[in-house]
């Protein structure tokens with residue numbers, strides 16, 4: 001067994017391992033190297049350990065990355081593979097997320113127990129979701145449904161659904177595909193009516209800034225279009241200071257040289273929503289995302305932002 005040339009850090013969930021494995025497979029293909037040139041190191045994070053309280057109470061998204069980022073800064077791993085949508089915009093000093101693998105389908109999937117589509121659920125039915133964005137979008141479309149918190153990894157949530165703890169749930173279609181579970185989806189939500197979380201479906205690679213050796217390895221697997229879409233979506237999120245308490249949806253679509261952006265901010269109860277569409281050059285992704293964020297803020301009343309606090 002040779003000494004690996006690169007250690008990939010990741011969370012330990014089946015989805016996280018599938019994502020790290022996809023990175024390894026792409027690196028093997030791009031550089032003509034065998035599997036044992038790379039090692040995958042699963043790291044348990046505080047977010048994984050604390051399962052019984054809502055994320056917004058225990059400190060938010062950063063809890064799923066803290067221990068991984070410490071390992072990266074200390075040199076125990078060389079890169080970290082993440083679900084981009086779980087990553088805050090501001091990263092610890094010395095770290096950046098400059099590389100992205102080709103995006104998987106960014107849409108949400110509905111999984112109904114007795115009916116196939118969200119619109120077919122009977123009034124009063126329960127949709128299980130711990131996501132503020134999904135909760136707000138559901139209430140906006142179907143104020144007659146009940147949204148109940150539903151946490152745990154993909155497999156746990158599917159089990160809860162089977163046990164009858166909800167009549168339906170929503171999960172990222174990308175996650176289901178990566179786990180070869182796409183057959184459980186009974187409806188794939190329209191991106192216009194039900195836009196995804198910024199970054200959904202994209203694997204981001206976090207590195208130490210200035211690590212030249214890693215840069216040379218990663219440049220070969222970086223996907224430019226995904227990077228542009230993500231730059232716009234994360235710039236939008238950055239303006240809105242997205243934390244776990246803010247329902248924000250954003251989707252950037254790259255068509256050749258052009259970028260089409262769609263974003264929505266909502267109150268958690270879905271009664272107030274502000275929507276923005278922008279288009280421009282993909283090369284201006286950051287500016288387009290930022291402008292969209294500012295424009296959508298200008299539409300909302302101060303009372304709107306108070307409902308987030």
Ligand SMILES: NCc1[nH]cc(CCC(=O)O)c1CC(=O)O
Pocket residue numbers: 083084085086154170171172173174175199200201202203
């Ligand atoms: N917050 C959990 C999480 N983070 C990334 C994904 C799915 C994969 C992706 O969006 O790339 C999921 C599960 C889900 O939302 O269904």
